[in-house]
Amino acid sequence: MAGRKRKAGPRTKSGRLITPLDRGTERVQAMQALYGPDGCDAIGRAYRAGLLGEGNEAKALLDTARLISGAYWVCYEQGHYQCALGDRSFGNIAPIDQAKVKRREEWLNECLAVVNRMGRDVRRAFDQLVIDVNPDHGPTWLDTAIWHEQRKLPVPLAAKSQMRRALDALELLTS
Numbered sequence: 001m002a003g004r005k006r007k008a009g010p011r012t013k014s015g016r017l018i019t020p021l022d023r024g025t026e027r028v029q030a031m032q033a034l035y036g037p038d039g040c041d042a043i044g045r046a047y048r049a050g051l052l053g054e055g056n057e058a059k060a061l062l063d064t065a066r067l068i069s070g071a072y073w074v075c076y077e078q079g080h081y082q083c084a085l086g087d088r089s090f091g092n093i094a095p096i097d098q099a100k101v102k103r104r105e106e107w108l109n110e111c112l113a114v115v116n117r118m119g120r121d122v123r124r125a126f127d128q129l130v131i132d133v134n135p136d137h138g139p140t141w142l143d144t145a146i147w148h149e150q151r152k153l154p155v156p157l158a159a160k161s162q163m164r165r166a167l168d169a170l171e172l173l174t175s
Contacts, residue, residue, distance in 0.1 A: 031136070038062075041069070042134040042142055049146040051163060061167070064174045065130040071108040072131050115169045125165035 010018045038044030043065040052058040128139040141162040148155045
């Protein structure tokens with residue numbers, strides 16, 4: 001019989017090949033063990049390290065930060081994802097609710113205006129913690145704060161002050 005040879009390996013009762021679950025590299029597994037599902041962004045790592053506070057207040061800060069980040073990247077992202085294998089016809093897409101998009105953009109602009117009024121240093125720290133894409137590490141001051149916090153050492157003043165600036169803005173937006 002012609003055709004491709006059957007792949008070797010264990011199979012289900014129906015004959016499908018059982019593929020092993022890829023858990024990633026050792027570093028990815030260590031990050032997953034340390035941060036769980038919240039290790040994908042800076043605010044999530046800060047939350048898991050206990051730098052946002054405790055309980056519902058910390059969770060509220062995390063949720064607000066992620067809402068702002070999501071709205072920011074929807075409103076201000078440049079270009080769009082392209083793939084040579086992708087469907088360029090855009091298929092069957094639901095119509096966009098322009099009023100909802102406009103309300104989200106206005107809300108985001110109001111939030112960013114509040115942060116801007118707090119000063120440049122606060123805006124920079126806020127952006128680094130909430131908006132900037134830091135999937136594995138960064139900003140440096142947050143990594144420093146987490147490292148010290150995990151070892152129960154005093155957090156250096158520079159890292160602590162940056163965290164405080166970012167949290168001041170986030171707390172104001174959450175209240």
